[in-house]
Amino acid sequence: MSEATRSPRLDLRGAARDAVRDQVAESALRLFDEHGFDATTVDDVARAVGISPRSFFRYFTSKEDAVVGDPMPYGRLVTDDLAARPADEQPWDSLRAALQRLVDDAENDRGMLTMRVVMSSPSLRARHLEKHLAWGQMFEPEVLKRIGGLAATRRLRAHALIHAAFACLDAAFGEWVALERARTLSELLDDAFQALR
């Protein structure tokens, strides 16, 4: 049967799968926060949620994946927001606006917990940073549209702008966690972006 003619039931299945995934991820997050990421094995997580270790790796591509998640869905959202910005806007402003999507979604207890766990382990931080690489590639075409100047250096400048934006994002996240939400993520991100004008 072809992809197009499949019954909508498959969406239900997908939804069920996503629900399980979320639940496993949340249990994992709690365990990692409580006992440490390295000290908690995949077997521990699997046992806690009542699935086999083998099945854990059917839901997540890696142990880290249960915390940092797939970069693509958010990447698409933010890229769409970026594409929807006015064509004559300064790229730096477009980037700030587009990242608001991530800010809105992270500014809650779950986001705080996730960031705290991410920052607690080098391998998680590394995966987190890798997400920026994936997003950066998705953003590039949109940012290039808004960049003028010498053609020979456009790609370089787009790259620098994009990853500087991520640097601001991480600085804001870091401060947000360190201050324990004394200020809003949105404000902190504004400050960080402002510092690089």
Added chain:
Amino acid sequence: MSEATRSPRLDLRGAARDAVRDQVAESALRLFDEHGFDATTVDDVARAVGISPRSFFRYFTSKEDAVVGDPMPYGRLVTDDLAARPADEQPWDSLRAALQRLVDDAENDRGMLTMRVVMSSPSLRARHLEKHLAWGQMFEPEVLKRIGGLAATRRLRAHALIHAAFACLDAAFGEWVALERARTLSELLDDAFQALR
């Protein structure tokens, strides 16, 4: 015997050890470049240089470490350069100047090979990015000295500046490798820093 009274011979030993380390790293780099990082096992590298796999991990803390190296030595050099910049210089200019140390050291065949291998594997890219985190912590005190404005946001802005500088560095490296050295790293880095003024 106490640390202080040890004979200088130990430096010789350290030097010998460093020499072996370099040689193993170079062989590893060649193998990784030729057959791929993931497809090359530590056993392969060990066999190629005539040491046991167990000994490989006495020279390097991880397989990736043979490529990306210890962040501390370079971190110290650059931090020292940063500290030596004039106190009234703009932090962005100080950072650009301090990174020249890395540029000078990378701008050769070995550096090109290393960057190519690093960019070829996600796990290597991740470790490479982790190095920035370590360096960032070392730079922070020096950058803070050069940052004014509201005290409440100084750390945030310092963090954003520092990691934006690394974003520029990586953008320059990426372009340098992509262009196959058609332009110098130093020029590319200038362009990237310029794009963020």
Added chain:
DNA sequence: GCCGCTTGTGGCAGTGGCTGCCACAACAGG
């Protein structure tokens, strides 16, 4: 109701990175 198909799951064995431990070899100083 039965059958057959697809899809999700568990178990098992195996690979590869990495570590602790122990025995042994190399080499220095006495």
Added chain:
DNA sequence: CCTGTTGTGGCAGCCACTGCCACAAGCGGC
């Protein structure tokens, strides 16, 4: 020649992760 220190190899074991296979669950057609 002996002795303490240091580097090395081998072995066993942990853990993340994968391929394979057998099996169970749900769904469609009949």
